[in-house]
Amino acid sequence: MIDLRSDTVTKPTEAMRKAAYEAEVGDDVYGEDLSVNQLEEKAAEILGKEAALFVTSGTQGNQIAVLTHCRPGQEVIVEQEAHIFYYEGAAMSAFAGIQPRTIKGTRGAMNPEEVLGAIRPDDIHAPETGLICLENTHNRAGGAIIPLENMKEIYTIAKDHHIPVHLDGARLFNASVASGTPVKEFAQFTDSVQICLSKGLGAPVGSIIAGTKDFIKSARKWRKRLGGGLRQVGIIAAPAYVALTEMVDRLEEDHQNAKKLAEGLQQIPTLKVENQVETNIVLVNVGDTGYNAATFLELLRGEGILAVDFGPETIRFTTNYGVTKEQIDTVIHKLQQRL
Numbered sequence: 001m002i003d004l005r006s007d008t009v010t011k012p013t014e015a016m017r018k019a020a021y022e023a024e025v026g027d028d029v030y031g032e033d034l035s036v037n038q039l040e041e042k043a044a045e046i047l048g049k050e051a052a053l054f055v056t057s058g059t060q061g062n063q064i065a066v067l068t069h070c071r072p073g074q075e076v077i078v079e080q081e082a083h084i085f086y087y088e089g090a091a092m093s094a095f096a097g098i099q100p101r102t103i104k105g106t107r108g109a110m111n112p113e114e115v116l117g118a119i120r121p122d123d124i125h126a127p128e129t130g131l132i133c134l135e136n137t138h139n140r141a142g143g144a145i146i147p148l149e150n151m152k153e154i155y156t157i158a159k160d161h162h163i164p165v166h167l168d169g170a171r172l173f174n175a176s177v178a179s180g181t182p183v184k185e186f187a188q189f190t191d192s193v194q195i196c197l198s199k200g201l202g203a204p205v206g207s208i209i210a211g212t213k214d215f216i217k218s219a220r221k222w223r224k225r226l227g228g229g230l231r232q233v234g235i236i237a238a239p240a241y242v243a244l245t246e247m248v249d250r251l252e253e254d255h256q257n258a259k260k261l262a263e264g265l266q267q268i269p270t271l272k273v274e275n276q277v278e279t280n281i282v283l284v285n286v287g288d289t290g291y292n293a294a295t296f297l298e299l300l301r302g303e304g305i306l307a308v309d310f311g312p313e314t315i316r317f318t319t320n321y322g323v324t325k326e327q328i329d330t331v332i333h334k335l336q337q338r339l
Ligand SMILES: *Cc1c(COP(=O)(O)O)cnc(C)c1O
Pocket: 056, 057, 058, 059, 060, 062, 083, 084, 135, 137, 138, 139, 168, 170, 171, 196, 198, 207
């Protein structure tokens, strides 16, 4: 099977398995796991933040950030298709007692003027704006890169109003590699940032959140409350370290494969690539093929290809390190023959 469902489907590399085997471990709730300490220090350094915390997933990291920044009854400004709003089971309402305030973005980027307009005045009727959330790359916008300038403008507005900014950077390294901008430069316009090590970087488990020392101290407590205080966590932190330090540059291959796939599929008259492919996600409209998304997925499966639906007529392909350039050619070739 050529698995283009997600960049989460990859299996750990040999180097990661070896790192897990050889990891120095201890009880992380006592701060004694050397492997996780090393990972957190390295991640903080790469992101240009004072401190970092290893968390079990991107969702956990985002929600810990919301819990740490906000108090119940506040409002969070977020793009209307952001993962933190769209895909996290209303966790910010369920756990943090937060009301989301959504803004429609352009290719995932919120207009700074609209963000400014959404900040609540000091009024007895209004919730306080407790946090602004950004997402880079933007998942549902097809892996779109949020420009640094946009982040800077929103951050400046946030600072003027003493509101913290959290960046859901599950795929921040994709934005960094594709734009040639170090992750630090994106992270400078945030108070906290979450990165996934288990997506394109290929770690079996884990995300990082980073911010000031004080932020991370409170976040560590929230992680414990949520049952995320782990013990000999080096077993998973060591492969995550390999992901962070050795797997970043190869994201370029995923981007090349995504572009190649988009160009190939665009040549098929009944297929329409819906997004401008900047990173590793390709959205393809199949409405003119006579198939809908569900039946198209069956066609793909019959050809040994896995993808996911993204609306009634749209298929999403995500390149990842388990898929080779040759396999991308195979996908294009097979669809040329079938359509
Ligand atoms: C995948 C993803 C997450 C959540 O990560 P999990 O590890 O699956 O919980 C958060 N934000 C974005 C943008 C994502 O793509």
